[in-house]
Amino acid sequence: MQKPIVIALDAMGGDRGPEAVVGGAAQSLARHPDMRFLFVGDTSLVAPMFAQFPALSGRCEIEHAELSVSMHDKPSEALRRGRWKSSMWLAIEAVKTGRASFAVSGGNTGALMAMAKFCLKAMPGIERPAIAAIWPTVKAECLVLDVGATVEATAEQLVTFSFLGAAMARALQKRDRPIVALLNIGVEEVKGLDQIKRAHAQLRAMTLPFEYTGFVEGDGIGHDAADVVVTDGFTGNVAIKTAEGTAKQVGQYLRAAMEQSLLSQLGGFIAQDAFRVLKAKMDPRRSNGGVFLGLNGLVIKSHGGADATGYASAIDLGYDMARADLVERTRQDLAAIVTARAGGIGVAPAPAFGDNSGS
């Protein structure tokens, strides 16, 4: 049997408190019996939750944390003020010290990223980390990054994100050479922002451990145009929220249409299994979990409002990546990019590469 995967869980992050976190761990454990958990948080609040989940017995410990980071804390303040004592920091630190394979938190995204960067540091070759999201598509799913860590990205950063996303796709989707695209406003080479066109030229000129397919437009993401879609954090965040909003909007249209008459209500009743399938397919909890990529350790941001089912998705996601040894494999891939850049293979100057300050 394989060595267990230990998961550090920030039990205080998220809007629903420790119950959703502990419940999520129990759901995940049922699917992966080789999981072990380190719950970090206020012992007096976390310990009473275990009574409901006997399966966790003997498979978890609690590390007491005096503080929890609030959703309103500015990242810089969260880092300064007593970070050593917060559940968020201690969960990340467990990854750094090797006690845990990865950490999951539903807390403040900015604070989590700031702490993860400070504690785990960026990998060699990484100037800025990225957050990757899982975007459900017609046929399967697409990884989209960055969705908010690096608001503005240079051409070189976009190239690095391609490597990070491809490594994640290999770990999750078990594809040898995932298909990677850059998000743009046209598929022609003349269109778009300058940094995207330059990233495109760099990717075309490099030897890559993935297939680079060129540009994809916003409507291609959900329609399986690529396994990985790369963009800056601003555009990625707007795109994913727009997609979430649109899916919800269409759901509202559908509900209103089905309620318009007795006949439509009857038809809806008869077809209720179909609507159940549709609802499950569109359940945002299924794709919960933003993965921080480019750090020396794996951290996953769960949606703050996630319930136990949502947390379990985020934990499952980390499990698959930890089993695939994502961090080590990413490091190997990045060695290739560092070599390519050092050799000046068709790339523009990238002064900050190799600078591991983590900014």
Added chain:
Amino acid sequence: MQKPIVIALDAMGGDRGPEAVVGGAAQSLARHPDMRFLFVGDTSLVAPMFAQFPALSGRCEIEHAELSVSMHDKPSEALRRGRWKSSMWLAIEAVKTGRASFAVSGGNTGALMAMAKFCLKAMPGIERPAIAAIWPTVKAECLVLDVGATVEATAEQLVTFSFLGAAMARALQKRDRPIVALLNIGVEEVKGLDQIKRAHAQLRAMTLPFEYTGFVEGDGIGHDAADVVVTDGFTGNVAIKTAEGTAKQVGQYLRAAMEQSLLSQLGGFIAQDAFRVLKAKMDPRRSNGGVFLGLNGLVIKSHGGADATGYASAIDLGYDMARADLVERTRQDLAAIVTARAGGIGVAPAPAFGDNSGS
């Protein structure tokens, strides 16, 4: 009776040829009997279409054009090579000379914008024009601009887009003080790109002919967070295509779910009226038409693949704006912005304002 509204139609733009354009005009005319049409294109192709639409008789003329701009022409080439003879140019010129109230073309967007800027010129106070799209929302609709004309926008350009969008909302939605928002990745003032934060500060400091409500995120657009959402052309284009793609994707999920069993098929059959309502609600032809704002004349870009129903939507849209005298009203609003900037009311230096070179 009011003076008729004359519409110049590029009969050669669009993938379906003159038939869709002439058919669209006939549909629109049925709703607005005070419309008159100037079809610009190859007479030998356009004239035979009229036989099918007797209502157009006596309500239209044809202006012969020797050339049509292809979808593959680069804007600069389209402008240089025989532009004077193209149906696209001649339709725009009819607006300039006052023969038509507005022009509609389904041709190459880049060429149409290049010709419109060259022929009509930007209004005083406008550095870069914008394309506004109509985004269907849960309750009504939202105007989103820019969706592709100005790929990168400065803070000052975003402020101007707010004025342009608000003027259009007043004309279309008959709202005295439309609610305008800036698209961002968070509603807090600390988040987002620098130019967006600066535009926010400028709008907060100015006396405005609309309500400025602050930031909105991607999921707010379709959920009636504002009447007008302002962004740069890159982000707006990604957002609108992402929304279109997601709506289509959810439609595919729904179809698959309804076909999964005999029972769901039966339910779907009984509720078919509901699905018809849903389909009509989600019909992209209803919101066809990108409006070029900030020029001394009104030009509407129809989707290239639009059929007669789609063209009719674009023509209706222009009709409402022409009846509301959008161009003149926008000019008045912009006078306020020019004054505000000249007075230095809390705005950063905007060197290019007042420069009417139309870039």
